[in-house]
Amino acid sequence: MRNTDRLPLPHQPVASRIESRHNNRFGAVLSALYQFLQERYSSNGGDERRDAYSILVFNQLTEINVQNDMDSSIDQLMENALQASPSWGTNFSDALHSTEQVMEASWSPDRAPVVVFLSDGEGHLDEDIMRGLCDRAVSLGSPLSFWSISFGPYSRVLRKMADIAKDVASRAPRGSNAVAVPSAFCTAINTVQLARTFSNIATSLRKARASLINPTAPAPGLSVAPREMLLI
Numbered sequence: 669m670r671n672t673d674r675l676p677l678p679h680q681p682v683a684s685r686i687e688s689r690h691n692n693r694f695g696a697v698l699s700a701l702y703q704f705l706q707e708r709y710s711s712n713g714g715d716e717r718r719d720a721y722s723i724l725v726f727n728q729l730t731e732i733n734v735q736n737d738m739d740s741s742i743d744q745l746m747e748n749a750l751q752a753s754p755s756w757g758t759n760f761s762d763a764l765h766s767t768e769q770v771m772e773a774s775w776s777p778d779r780a781p782v783v784v785f786l787s788d789g790e791g792h793l794d795e796d797i798m799r800g801l802c803d804r805a806v807s808l809g810s811p812l813s814f815w816s817i818s819f820g821p822y823s824r825v826l827r828k829m830a831d832i833a834k835d836v837a838s839r840a841p842r843g844s845n846a847v848a849v850p851s852a853f854c855t856a857i858n859t860v861q862l863a864r865t866f867s868n869i870a871t872s873l874r875k876a877r878a879s880l881i882n883p884t885a886p887a888p889g890l891s892v893a894p895r896e897m898l899l900i
């Protein structure tokens with residue numbers, strides 16, 4: 669994430685803050701994160717925080733910058749994210765273990781779990797760890813919505829993560845009218861595409877979260893009460 673072949677977006681309100689600390693690939697990711705937060709804020713009408721956010725940054729080890737935050741403003745969330753210190757290395761197993769721990773510690777029956785997992789490298793995937801994360805979400809009460817993003821030339825492992833998440837969600841017990849929990853693999857080759865990808869995810873989550881048919885699975889297009897979202 670320290671490579672400077674991709675840089676933050678220049679015209680965002682937080683651009684100068686990002687560039688001053690992370691004028692590199694990680695800064696590009698922070699630009700996309702800011703875009704996502706803005707989309708989520710707008711979807712809530714701009715006056716209510718319905719989501720709980722956790723932000724984890726990983727290389728060989730995983731750093732938890734934000735955990736189960738429902739109160740901070742976008743600026744405060746971005747300031748916390750700016751404190752991260754990305755380095756070299758790609759340890760997917762440690763990142764997935766930490767994600768499961770944060771998800772479990774932050775769990776609420778009133779929120780649907782969502783993970784956006786991004787990497788510019790390719791590490792080894794222990795499929796049992798990935799499947800264990802998804803199974804744990806099901807056992808806690810709601811299948812996991814998992815979005816993997818490749819911000820580099822590597823896609824095989826990240827694609828497999830999304831496939832496992834979709835498989836586990838498809839096998840989870842649901843009401844007879846429920847549809848599959850949204851999970852997908854995405855790829856972005858530059859900062860603009862990455863920001864667009866995050867924006868598209870935010871839009872997809874808004875559609876899925878707008879209506880729920882039962883306490884365990886999102887169902888787009890049905891007019892019933894919305895639920896909050898745990899985003900890791």
